[in-house]
Amino acid sequence: MSxxxxxxxxxxxHHGPAKGITRWLLTTNHKDIGSMYLIFSFTMFLLGxxxxxxxxxxxxxxxxxxxxxxxxxxMTTMHGLIMVFGAVMPAFVGLANWxxxxxxxxxxxxxxxxxxxxFWLLPCAFLILVSTLFMQGGAPNFGWTFYAxxxxxxxxxxxxxFIFAVHIMGISSIMxxxxxxxxxxxxxxxxxxxxxMPLFVWTWLIxxxxxxxxxxxxxxxxxxxxxxINFGTSFFDAxxxxxPVLFQHVFWFFGHPEVYIMILPAFGAxxxxxxxxxxKPLFGYASMVYAVGAIALLSFVxxxxxxxxxxxxxxxxxxxxxxxxxxxxPTGVKVFxxxxxxxxxxxxxxxxxxFAVAFVILFTIGGFSGLMLAIAPADFQYHDTYFVVxxxxxxxxxxxxxxxxASAYFWLPKWTGHMYDETLAKTHFWLSFVGMNLAFFPxxxxxxxxxxxxxxxxxxxxxxFNMVSSVxxxxxxxxxxxxxxIVVKCVRGGEKASAKPWDGAEGLEWTVPSPAPYHTFATPxxxx
Amino acid sequence: xxxxxxxAGALLGGLMLPAVSLAxxxxxxxxxxTSSSNEIFSLHMTILWICVAIGxxxxxxxxxxxxxxxxxxxRKPANFHENTLVEIxxxxxxxxxxxxxxxxxxxxxxDMYDTSExxxxxxxxxYQWRWKYDxxxxxxxxxxxxxxxxxxxxxxxxxxEHYLLDVDNPMVIPTNTRVRLLLTANDVIxxxxxxxxxxxxDAIPGFINEVWTQVDEPGIYxxxxxxxxxxxxxxxxxxxKAVPREEYDAWVNEQTAAAEAERELTQKDxxxxxxxxxxxxxxATACAACHQPDGTGAPxxxxxxxxxxxxxxxxxxxxxxxxxxxxxxxxxxxGNQLSEVDLAAVITYERNAxxxxxxxxxxxxxxxxYKNQE
Numbered sequence: 001m002s003x004x005x006x007x008x009x010x011x012x013x014h015h016g017p018a019k020g021i022t023r024w025l026l027t028t029n030h031k032d033i034g035s036m037y038l039i040f041s042f043t044m045f046l047l048g049x050x051x052x053x054x055x056x057x058x059x060x061x062x063x064x065x066x067x068x069x070x071x072x073x074x075m076t077t078m079h080g081l082i083m084v085f086g087a088v089m090p091a092f093v094g095l096a097n098w099x100x101x102x103x104x105x106x107x108x109x110x111x112x113x114x115x116x117x118x119f120w121l122l123p124c125a126f127l128i129l130v131s132t133l134f135m136q137g138g139a140p141n142f143g144w145t146f147y148a149x150x151x152x153x154x155x156x157x158x159x160x161x162f163i164f165a166v167h168i169m170g171i172s173s174i175m176x177x178x179x180x181x182x183x184x185x186x187x188x189x190x191x192x193x194x195x196x197m198p199l200f201v202w203t204w205l206i207x208x209x210x211x212x213x214x215x216x217x218x219x220x221x222x223x224x225x226x227x228x229i230n231f232g233t234s235f236f237d238a239x240x241x242x243x244p245v246l247f248q249h250v251f252w253f254f255g256h257p258e259v260y261i262m263i264l265p266a267f268g269a270x271x272x273x274x275x276x277x278x279x280k281p282l283f284g285y286a287s288m289v290y291a292v293g294a295i296a297l298l299s300f301v302x303x304x305x306x307x308x309x310x311x312x313x314x315x316x317x318x319x320x321x322x323x324x325x326x327x328x329x330p331t332g333v334k335v336f337x338x339x340x341x342x343x344x345x346x347x348x349x350x351x352x353x354x355f356a357v358a359f360v361i362l363f364t365i366g367g368f369s370g371l372m373l374a375i376a377p378a379d380f381q382y383h384d385t386y387f388v389v390x391x392x393x394x395x396x397x398x399x400x401x402x403x404x405x406a407s408a409y410f411w412l413p414k415w416t417g418h419m420y421d422e423t424l425a426k427t428h429f430w431l432s433f434v435g436m437n438l439a440f441f442p443x444x445x446x447x448x449x450x451x452x453x454x455x456x457x458x459x460x461x462x463x464x465f466n467m468v469s470s471v472x473x474x475x476x477x478x479x480x481x482x483x484x485x486i487v488v489k490c491v492r493g494g495e496k497a498s499a500k501p502w503d504g505a506e507g508l509e510w511t512v513p514s515p516a517p518y519h520t521f522a523t524p525x526x527x528x
Numbered sequence: 529x530x531x532x533x534x535x536a537g538a539l540l541g542g543l544m545l546p547a548v549s550l551a552x553x554x555x556x557x558x559x560x561x562t563s564s565s566n567e568i569f570s571l572h573m574t575i576l577w578i579c580v581a582i583g584x585x586x587x588x589x590x591x592x593x594x595x596x597x598x599x600x601x602x603r604k605p606a607n608f609h610e611n612t613l614v615e616i617x618x619x620x621x622x623x624x625x626x627x628x629x630x631x632x633x634x635x636x637x638x639d640m641y642d643t644s645e646x647x648x649x650x651x652x653x654x655y656q657w658r659w660k661y662d663x664x665x666x667x668x669x670x671x672x673x674x675x676x677x678x679x680x681x682x683x684x685x686x687x688x689e690h691y692l693l694d695v696d697n698p699m700v701i702p703t704n705t706r707v708r709l710l711l712t713a714n715d716v717i718x719x720x721x722x723x724x725x726x727x728x729x730d731a732i733p734g735f736i737n738e739v740w741t742q743v744d745e746p747g748i749y750x751x752x753x754x755x756x757x758x759x760x761x762x763x764x765x766x767x768x769k770a771v772p773r774e775e776y777d778a779w780v781n782e783q784t785a786a787a788e789a790e791r792e793l794t795q796k797d798x799x800x801x802x803x804x805x806x807x808x809x810x811x812a813t814a815c816a817a818c819h820q821p822d823g824t825g826a827p828x829x830x831x832x833x834x835x836x837x838x839x840x841x842x843x844x845x846x847x848x849x850x851x852x853x854x855x856x857x858x859x860x861x862x863g864n865q866l867s868e869v870d871l872a873a874v875i876t877y878e879r880n881a882x883x884x885x886x887x888x889x890x891x892x893x894x895x896x897x898y899k900n901q902e
Contacts, residue, residue, distance in 0.1 A: 062687065062691065062692075063680070063681060063682065063683040063687065064681055064682055064683075065683065069759050069760065069761075069762065069763075070759050070826075073756070073758075073759065073761075136827075136828055137827075137828050137829055141758075141759075142756065143756045147716075147717060147755075147756070149715070149716050149717075149733065150716040150717065150756065150757065150758060153715075153716075153857070153858070154656075154715065154716055154758060154858050156829060157828060157829075238732075238733040238734020238735070239733070239734070239855075242734075243734070244717060244732055244733060244734065244735075245732060245735065278597075278605065279599065279605040280605040280606060280607065280609070281607065281609040282609060283608070283609050283610070283611075284609070284610060284611075284615055285609070285610075286610075287615045309719060309728050309729055309730050310730045310732065310737075311729065311730060311732070311735065311737035311738075314637060314638065314641045317637060317641075318634060318637065321630070321633065321634075321637075322630060325626045325629065325630060326626070328622060328626060329619060329622050329623055329626070332618065332619075332622045333615070333618060333619055335586060336586070336618045339586060339589050339590045339593070340614070341609075342590060342593040342594070342597070343589060343593045343597070344593070344597055344603075344605070344606040344608075345593065345597050345603075345605045345606070346597065346598070346599040346603045346604060346605040347593065347594065347597050347598050347599060347603075348598070348599045348600070357590075357594070360590070361587060361590070364583070364586065364587075365583070368579035368582075368583065371575065371579060371629075372572065372575050372576065372579065375571060375572075375575055375629065375633045376633065376637055377564075377567065377568050377571060377633055377636040377637050377640060378568055378571050378572045378575065378633070380568065380640075380726060380727070380728045381557055381565075381568055381572070381723060381726060381728065383719075383728060383754065384719060384728075384754040384755060385754065445553075445554065445555045445556075448554075448555070448556050448557040449554040449555075449556075449557075449558075450558075450723040450751070450752075452721070452752050452753070452754040452762075453754075453756075454756045454761060454762075455752070455761060455762030456762050457681060457692060457762050457763075458692065458762070459690070459691055459692045459693050460552075460687060460689075460691050461552045461554065462552075463552070464552055464553060465553070
């Protein structure tokens with residue numbers, strides 16, 4: 001061990017990144033891999049967003065104008081898959097790669113080569129997924145939930161490619177999760193006990209366990225589909241003795257924890273940003289940790305609330321209704337703690353704080369509609385309408401996506417060594433905020449008035465709010481180009497950032513210089 | 529909070545689109561016309577107001593902090609960060625509120641799951657992309673297809689009042705009568721929904737779901753399929769006509785007689801022209817969605833019939849695939865969906881339309897014999 005260190009010290013003491021393309025292909029550096037994840041995620045965000053624009057353009061007016069229903073269904077499906085698996089999840093893995101080692105005082109992730117592989121699997125998976133758009137019979141068209149038998153017996157020939165892509169994504173996610181757990185449990189700086197860990201580290205630790213628990217279930221369900229399609233089994237085919245409802249049970253056993261996978265890391269990031277800009281410690285650290293744990297555990301016993309209309313027996317309905325309502329308690333605790341953190345603070349509203357405050361408000365609205373959806377009899381009216389679309393976009397757009405934007409602005413000075421352009425960033429926030437609400441709030445009304453989701457055309461009474469919604473969606477979509485401009489500008493130059501550009505921020509990541517050197521914490525810091 | 533936001537949203541929308549004359553800014557769920565839908569509506573309003581109240585308190589505190597506790601006003605931050613009593617309070621209070629919500633919700637659910645005897649049973653079967661209603665006690669049944677024309681959908685003509693929500697044959701039920709629906713599907717999962725009844729239930733192949741309703745107000749009620757079921761998911765409306773008991777009885781008699789007449793048609797001697805005429809209609813409702821009105825299909829999922837080897841040469845195979853379907857593909861078995869007459873007409877039509885000039889005719893009797901020999 002010492003011999004290796006010696007030669008190392010001799011030939012290349014300040015060794016930095018390799019030159020050229022190999023730096024990116026072969027890198028095992030957590031910062032490089034983190035950057036690649038974030039760039040990949042933003043690319044997918046724009047692609048999935050472009051598909052959303054197609055959807056909203058078609059729904060701008062009643063009648064079929066721009067696309068045929070067949071292509072419309074491919075757009076809704078691909079939009080969902082790309083946003084969930086390509087944009088939101090990789091963005092959080094990117095943040096984890098950049099920030100976890102810096103936050104726990106580790107020199108890198110625990111398994112750096114596996115880290116490289118789990119990233120490079122992703123572009124392969126999405127190349128396969130996106131290529132289905134150009135195949136005969138088109139891309140998957142059965143919704144991101146791909147219910148059998150629509151996705152098996154009645155699916156397009158490209159379904160097998162879709163299954164393969166999901167398998168690769170799953171392997172990538174599982175490896176990423178293993179890496180996160182190994183890093184957090186083994187590589188914390190001396191003195192950093194579990195209950196001293198920053199909340200972003202805590203939420204990612206719990207998220208990683210969720211990933212390891214449910215990604216294999218997803219792999220299992222798509223494998224059963226693969227067998228049904230290509231090898232003559234009948235897992236989900238009633239005419240062969242199978243059970244289409246089994247698909248939904250297995251899918252949502254994965255799917256419900258999956259939605260928490262997409263929100264818990266955002267909870268963590270916001271729990272750093274709100275105290276930083278309130279200049280006051282986070283209120284109720286311990287209860288925040290327990291609340292995340294409780295949410296994660298409950299997420300395993302609520303899956304059938306996505307299936308209240310499939311005809312499960314009343315005892316099942318009641319169990320899943322009560323369990324789902326229970327999730328409101330720990331979620332409420334988190335919101336109350338954030339508000340209590342702001343209470344009697346000394347607040348400023350830079351871009352990260354704006355996104356974080358909007359996160360709390362709008363995520364709570366999404367939580368309210370979630371509570372309404374939990375009430376099984378009321379869900380009979382809401383189920384599979386635009387009310388549901390409004391609900392999950394309220395928890396995912398101002399939830400996950402605003403959480404990611406808040407994190408990006410918060411840590412950009414650390415990543416690039418420059419301050420971003422605050423005026424542009426605030427413009428980005430306000431346009432996103434207005435556009436997002438204009439796009440998704442009217443969807444509540446559409447759903448309550450009776451508009452089903454996943455339809456390319458609608459009855460005339462839904463015309464007005466759909467037009468409003470489309471205008472909001474175009475506004476939100478166009479605004480995201482601004483984010484690209486801000487980031488590029490920040491990477492290229494700007495006001496020099498100090499090691500700790502936010503006066504209220506706390507944590508080990510602010511003890512290293514900005515930009516963070518290629519190698520940090522070669523000697524672990526001491527945490528008191 | 530939300531009500532204001534809604535008003536603001538509606539106002540903003542209204543300002544943006546002054547040109548829209550047929551403005552319909554429906555904001556809320558309809559209370560509906562059945563006891564279930566009324567109970568759901570009151571549950572919905574209760575939870576909505578509870579959420580609004582919680583929102584007012586939480587956002588109130590938050591906005592007060594945002595306005596009053598700013599660094600720009602030289603506020604010094606407090607340093608408190610823990611209070612066990614407060615944490616316990618805001619865990620217990622929401623729990624109590626949830627219990628208060630759960631009690632009426634449970635009662636409503638128990639009521640909706642009451643499966644005691646109904647006077648009328650109707651079997652509802654979802655097909656890609658239409659509904660079939662079988663009045664199982666009276667031995668008749670029929671398909672209910674969308675009646676909105678392609679011209680309306682593709683903006684070639686003005687859209688009618690009930691655009692996308694009109695069918696050729698609505699389900700008919702008597703008022704003041706408990707009706708039980710038995711739902712299933714023939715191909716993929718569909719979901720039968722009439723908002724004003726408060727009834728939404730999935731129709732799943734291989735399963736029979738049960739749901740009941742009782743409508744007291746005569747009228748026409750409209751809904752849609754609410755489970756993504758393929759290309760024409762947006763084009764399979766549900767229309768239910770609730771009529772007084774006497775009118776319903778008369779309608780049932782008429783339907784029973786028509787079903788009897790239909791069965792007799794099998795014995796009639798058909799000419800080529802008659803079969804072609806009937807075949808064209810049956811093709812349009814049963815086959816054209818996939819195989820296209822001009823028989824070109826949408827390969828590879830839906831093969832072309834125009835110029836296909838089966839339609840030109842293999843008559844036995846042609847009858848077999850239409851009657852029994854093709855396992856593992858989207859081709860359904862139409863043997864029980866269409867009458868012998870329609871089966872014969874469709875096959876004859878497919879063998880003689882779009883330049884498939886075989887000149888061959890398949891008669892209803894041939895189909896009848898084919899089905900019975902199996």
